[in-house]
Amino acid sequence: MEHKQVSDEQLVRQYVQGDEAALELLIRRHRQRVFGAIYMFVRDRYLAEDLFQDTFMKAIRKLRAGAYQEEGKFLPWILRIAHNRCIDYYRKTQRTPAVVTTDGYDLFEVLNLSGPAADRELMKTQSHQAVRELVERLPAEQREVVILRIWADLSFKEIAELTGVSINTALGRMRYALINLRKLKKQLKLSL
């Protein structure tokens, strides 16, 4: 079957009806965004690979159970699953969040947890490493917006809903994050 121009929604329908090739296209279409978001949250490539698999396996179960009802929004849907899998992982393996949000976890704590793992030489280029290091130096709330908007590709409205702030706050955090990244780059004399 030709999938080139098929929408995510159509692929979801085809997959639920038994077309395995539709799932493969969905994964290949969105793998970089999903993996990127997970990676920037956990900062550990091996763990990100595991959580990537876990995310899509969870999505498969949900799709088959008829739990997908977000017409036209497959990417935000799968990213929410990815986000929750990251949170679940830290709930099970690390510690109880210091401050519990409306979602039942402290995202900022999660963002700060995996420091030692970040020492591994897993990024492919020095440029990638430099960008990662810069982002890690941002205040948690700014880093969160950068990850969710640039790598997870959520809109500011979606970020605002996910993190419990206003859209203007999310926009402001992004602006300050970009300004701070530029300053950090100069301070550290990094070339990207």
Next chain:
Amino acid sequence: MDPTFTPNDLIRFLFHEMPSEEAHAFRQWLQEHPARQEELNRLQQTIEELRQVPDGPSETSVQLVLAYSRQTALEHA
């Protein structure tokens, strides 16, 4: 900054979250505010640098998910 637009509008514009009519007005406004145009350029450059990373998952991860789907499809049927 001009009362018509706020600093946050720079971000909305850069991430294409501004309606086309408003974006058109914003572009015109930028022409009259070169300092804001320069700020916009700096922000844009930083965004492009951020988008360099990271790469996607390994092929093994993709194949494991597909194998899981095939396997559980039989159980689901």
